[in-house]
Amino acid sequence: MARKPRKRTYKDCDRLWGQIIRLDETCAVCGARVGDGTCHQVHAHHLIHRNAIFFRHNLENGICLCPGCHRFNIGKVIDGKRTISAHGSPAFFREWFQETLPEQFEWYEKNRWLVFPNVKPDYTQIYSVLEDELRQRTAGKAGE
Numbered sequence: 001m002a003r004k005p006r007k008r009t010y011k012d013c014d015r016l017w018g019q020i021i022r023l024d025e026t027c028a029v030c031g032a033r034v035g036d037g038t039c040h041q042v043h044a045h046h047l048i049h050r051n052a053i054f055f056r057h058n059l060e061n062g063i064c065l066c067p068g069c070h071r072f073n074i075g076k077v078i079d080g081k082r083t084i085s086a087h088g089s090p091a092f093f094r095e096w097f098q099e100t101l102p103e104q105f106e107w108y109e110k111n112r113w114l115v116f117p118n119v120k121p122d123y124t125q126i127y128s129v130l131e132d133e134l135r136q137r138t139a140g141k142a143g144e
């Protein structure tokens, strides 16, 4: 008989979602990597605000960013390149997002205004999908 999965909450799903988004430990904007010391950590940023619970644990709604590109860069030009950040300079970030990740941007544009007032997410189900995804994405990495 199949084992009944443990009941999960949105917080369990948050943790797993973030873990998956941060897996390659590389900032999508500036390319800083935890592995080579160019940044000390990476963040999982929600493209559609995480208060939109229906998309909160959707993996297309996440992007891996260094702390600067997540919160602190304000669109200055350094070495001929503009520093941007999702929260610090959202207009520049949006431009970058559209140019660099057109498919994900299209998904974002299509979904960002949608509301599902009567949908109550099943976090146990979402957790199990995320768990499978994490397992697939980390398969084969153990021997590296």
Ligand SMILES: [Zn+2]
Pocket (backbone or CB within 6 Å): 027, 028, 029, 030, 031, 032, 065, 066, 067, 068, 069, 070
């Ligand atoms: Zn960065």
